[in-house]
Amino acid sequence: MLISYNWLKWYIPEVPEVNKLIDIFNYHLCEMESLEKMSNGDTVFDIKVLPNRAHDLLSHQGMACELASLLNIKYLDPTPKYKIPKSKPTTLQIKVESEKCRRYMGRIIKGVKVGSSPKWVVEHLESIGQRSINNIVDAANLVMFDCGQPTHAFDLEKMDSVIIVREAKEGESIITLDNKEVKFKNSNMVIADTKNVLAVAGIKGGKIAEVDNNTKNIILEVANFDPISVRKTAQDLNIFTDARKRFENDLSSELASYAMREFSALILEMCPDAIFEDVVDIYPQKQEIRELSFSADRISKILGLSVSVDKIKDILKKYNFKYKEEKGDFEIVVPQLRLDLQIEEDMAEEIGRILGYDKIKEKVSKINFKIRQNEIYVKTFSARTKLLNDGYSEIMNSTFRNTGEISVLASASDKKFLRTNLTDGLKESLKLNLINTPLLGVNEIKIFEIGTVFKKTGEEMHVAYGDKKEIKEMKLKEFFKKVSSEFLREKVLPLENLRQDLKEQKFKMWSLFPFIARDIAVWVPEDISCIDVEKIIKENIGDMVIKGPELFDEFKKDGKISYAFRLVFQSYDRTLIDTEVNDIMTKISNKIKDKNGWQVR
């Protein structure tokens, strides 16, 4: 959620400077993902509001309220500023035909003048990346980003003055405001009049009753919908909007009254001559007032931090919670918007994060628990140790393959199947590693994998190992049976306590460019050691050799000795060409030939 610093300042003039807010958010509320300084001097924060605070923090007022309490600074309640317009009896009819609409407030306003918005409205909206459209639409948007309640305005001339909230009929469709046609399923919630579907309830408005520059009379909508219904409808229709986000996380129905007041007052400010009709408020089941009990002892026990009764009282006062307390037992009245506060543990979190988790000191409890050995772990560990001991190196391949018996429904990749064996992957790895043999400095490539495979009958742990001649694969338990008890006793058990000096090792990334391997064999008199030859090679190879010179062969004949070395050339930033490697090899050969009695074979 984008939050404008200047907008916050309307409500909390004493808000700390931008840099101080970063830590306040991160350590006491939720993550500040980024911030951007705007050309007009404002700063805009991108705040990752946690899902359990989506009820009250997806708005500037909510955020300001929270910060005011957290920091114990003044909060300027804007309510009195919003004038209640004089209104007259209305002809508006609202029929709520589904209980998934928990509240619907509507109001007819006649004689509005559609035009541009006041400067402050445009600035507010633009600061958080919203485009100003016209004063009526802007007012609706502003209310949502200001207090968190999604709202909407219909053009009354394009509909009849009956609002029906109902489930869609199969086959019904609508063109949404962004000119997309969506087809409804019959469980989807819509707003309609007697003839047409006008909007996707709580998600997006429709084209039919869109407010345009010629609009004179409007209906304001401030409603509340069941979160699951909104979520399902939006998923069916694949629509993401700011309204959806707020409703699917559940909003308090109580917020609607305030939002209607703000919405009406904004339109009154923009269109002073408009004629307001009475608000129609269908609110079958009023949100109940909830109480929540908790004790200072229990909070302390959960946090592992002794929190005094006074400290808790202090917090409750700052947050304007109504409470009663007796001997450390608290009973609070939960503020209407705080749908997240349900149980004692929620208050532990509330108090913990307000105090700051840095107050909690580390401790390690010893518990009375006798550890058992996990069979799969022991077998995996034994198999790994055995294979490593036999010269196989370990790989981990992807579980996803192009073919298989079990597939995932949808995937971001084209490999939708789960592997049925480890062998196919191991074969590919062998191929890859065989190409790299000169780089690896080994005579043969031997690899293994221990992992899960998936068959129609279920998942199984397998072991596969092999070289270029043969790959063997079997169930982990079968492999384990083959490991001798002697090996387990000597090699597996002692290893559990081994592993030191890992700290200082550092990974070296390999080059992604192809390598070129070259061999050079040299005849020298018998008394010349391979080190002498290696020295000459090293002096002349330049800086492109990533492996070698490595002696891979030597033999004596007729008082002479032959040493064969392998050199692997590779660059980290380009593909080497044959001729440049040839040049280096020639240079080395020449240097060797210069020596008395030395000869390149």
Next chain:
Amino acid sequence: MIEENKKGKEHPLSILAQEAYQVFSDMGFEIVTGPELESEWYNFDVLNVPKDHPARDMQDTFFIKDEIGKVLRTHTTSVTARSIEQAVKEGRIPCAFVSIGKVFRNEATDSTHEMQFYQIDGAMVGENISIADMKGVLSNYYKKILGDDVEIQFRPSFFPFTEPSIEVFAKFKGKWLEMGGSGMLHPNVLRNLGLDPAKVQGFAFGHGFDRPAMIKWKIPDVRLFYQGDIRLNQFN
């Protein structure tokens, strides 16, 4: 002569897993394992993640074709849940478990994201186990695997299965890095596992395991772990 390579080389994640298991065993945690193809029940419902709740969007889940109610586990917290449930049945409370395993998320891959990766998950349940214990345990873990100068930090977060919920950060070479989620097991989860929240409480955590390996050895790309290239196996 080219040295006849007698012993094979281990995958870095295996090396680190072995170290982590050692650290947790020393702190009294039992090593546990569980299925990768998991039921929605153990992956979500038992963990207080209801159907049709936005919390399910927090993880991009692979659902299984033609097998309703099955998913590739999105976290190893399912293993923790299974283990605690079993311990309750066997009367082994208090208890502490740790598991390291492959998890899956349906998201586009890049140098820091893979569709499959490893997670380390653990929990400790008892009469008086608190966030202070969680801090002690996780601090010790990160010091042991990343070095004694590592500090950890708790920040507010949200997970349906914990209350309070906490995001753990570790300071490595002067930088704060996000390591993963944790918190006190939600009373609904305790109840689902057969425990009485009035009598026992406990913490749980589920942290990425590739990340610490990457920062420990400066491995630049998470995808290198799963390409089957043994040039990766540089450590012993």
